[in-house]
Amino acid sequence: xxxxxxxxxxxxxxxxxxxxxxxxxxxxxxxxxxxxxxxxxxxxxxxxxxxxxxxxxxxxxxxxxxxxxxxxxxxxxxxxxxxxxxxxxxxxxxxxxxxxxxxxxxxxxxxxxxxxxxxxxxxxxxxxxxxxxxxxxxxxxxxxxxxxxxxxxxxxxxxxxxxxxxxxxxxxxxxxxxxxxxxxxxxxxxxxxxxxxxxxxxx
Amino acid sequence: xxxxxxxxxxxxxxxxxxxxxxxxxxxxxxxxxxxxxxxxxxxxxxxxxxxxxxxxxxxxxxxxxxxxxxxxxxxxxxxxxxxxxxxxxxxxxxxxxxxxxxxxxxxxxxxxxxxxxxxxxxxxxxxxxxxxxxxxxxxxxxxxxxxxxxxxxxxxxxxxxxxxxxxxxxxxxxxxxxxxxxxxxxxxxxxxxxxxxxxxxxxxxxxxxxxxxxxxxxxxxxxxxxxxxxxxxxxxxxxxxxxxxxxxxxxxxxxxxxxxxxxxxxxxxxxxxxxxxx
Numbered sequence: 001x002x003x004x005x006x007x008x009x010x011x012x013x014x015x016x017x018x019x020x021x022x023x024x025x026x027x028x029x030x031x032x033x034x035x036x037x038x039x040x041x042x043x044x045x046x047x048x049x050x051x052x053x054x055x056x057x058x059x060x061x062x063x064x065x066x067x068x069x070x071x072x073x074x075x076x077x078x079x080x081x082x083x084x085x086x087x088x089x090x091x092x093x094x095x096x097x098x099x100x101x102x103x104x105x106x107x108x109x110x111x112x113x114x115x116x117x118x119x120x121x122x123x124x125x126x127x128x129x130x131x132x133x134x135x136x137x138x139x140x141x142x143x144x145x146x147x148x149x150x151x152x153x154x155x156x157x158x159x160x161x162x163x164x165x166x167x168x169x170x171x172x173x174x175x176x177x178x179x180x181x182x183x184x185x186x187x188x189x190x191x192x193x194x195x196x197x198x199x200x201x202x203x
Numbered sequence: 204x205x206x207x208x209x210x211x212x213x214x215x216x217x218x219x220x221x222x223x224x225x226x227x228x229x230x231x232x233x234x235x236x237x238x239x240x241x242x243x244x245x246x247x248x249x250x251x252x253x254x255x256x257x258x259x260x261x262x263x264x265x266x267x268x269x270x271x272x273x274x275x276x277x278x279x280x281x282x283x284x285x286x287x288x289x290x291x292x293x294x295x296x297x298x299x300x301x302x303x304x305x306x307x308x309x310x311x312x313x314x315x316x317x318x319x320x321x322x323x324x325x326x327x328x329x330x331x332x333x334x335x336x337x338x339x340x341x342x343x344x345x346x347x348x349x350x351x352x353x354x355x356x357x358x359x360x361x362x363x364x365x366x367x368x369x370x371x372x373x374x375x376x377x378x379x380x381x382x383x384x385x386x387x388x389x390x391x392x393x394x395x396x397x398x399x400x401x402x403x404x405x406x407x408x409x410x411x412x413x414x415x416x417x418x419x420x421x422x423x424x425x426x427x428x429x430x431x432x433x434x435x436x437x438x439x440x441x442x443x444x445x446x447x448x449x450x451x452x453x454x455x456x457x458x459x460x461x462x463x464x465x466x467x468x469x470x471x472x473x474x475x476x477x478x479x480x481x
Contacts, residue, residue, distance in 0.1 A: 005423075006423070007423040007430075008427075008430055029419075030417065030420045030422070030423040031419055032418060032422050032423070034290045034422075035217055035219070035220050035288055035289070035290030035291070035422075036219075036288075036418075036419075036422070038419060105293060106430075106433075107290075107291075107292070107293075108291070108293060162434060162437075163433070163434070165295075190427075191426070191428075191429075191430030191431045191433075192431075192433070192434055195316070
């Protein structure tokens, strides 16, 4: 399996993280998304006419939607599937709000920055409210006691919110949820999302 | 006579990326950067053409009257190197803080874990720092540090040797042991465009000996490293770089930073700096 990858892309990280958590080997091919716009190169457009990343290639199969890729990777692991449809589209909405703010702040993308940050805060409040309900029911993840592709789809953009000037300080349930994901065996980091450093015992 | 803040050269774009006119800020003032039939140009808000230099893959300009040519990096001119346009990343921090962070080694094991450093190899050995009066630059030499993966081309941990050079207030050059070519130095730079005193656009650039990695891999490696620093830079307090000793207590490992701050104060470069002790 080959992932056409950009190191700073939250959507590419979704795929790297999912494969790592499943212990599936993944070959990454770095694409010079910034500054060279290689995802729009003739070679890449032949593979994916939309000119977007990530692109997953497995033999003759080429997948270009993050949600599709997550479903494909977990096709034989039902534990990772749940009531995730609604959260996969929520992840796309997060990408449009917080993800856009991040691209604006880091790579100077055009955006109505106040509007996307405001929408991002709305999304985070919805996520927080849902996770609070889950916790009242004794669950830590979005759809149950164990993580599913819903969590992996929503986690990267959420965790990278501060990159786009949106603070996560005021969402304790989101923070706990992120901690639970970072604690999963096989977890890998990306720039802006740090691994969990071991906590020292209190003195 | 010393140059004023306006009289220095600043990077404002990649030569390879100047298709459309780009509006940006330099020292808090709007400028337009682009390319037309006559070549590359930079104009201020009044439409006045500013001087330009094309060097190290970037376009440089100065809003004042530069008295010196932009610095050179002779090592980067040796043949066979890959010249890597890393692109830019915007950071909400003082341009001087971005440079200072680049000069620091002690954070490697904690921020660039398992790449540029790893616990328990956290010790920074004693090294040499000078302010070289004849060229008006800050230099740190004989810097040695254990690195698990010093570059894209490095396999396994090596003791890496470095030299750091600050040739201009918002630019730093790192010379680093070159894994495939012992005896040569890889050149890694950080060119910082001060947008305002607390906001900057950072343009890393590299001249490396590396036959194994693709250009995309080298770009990706350096963007990964820089983005690991970004959130830390955005959370440093005070926002501006303090030039006078105050609440911060430097250690042996901070000698380069101490020299950099002292030099900035000496040359009167105070844009993005805080002069009253914190």
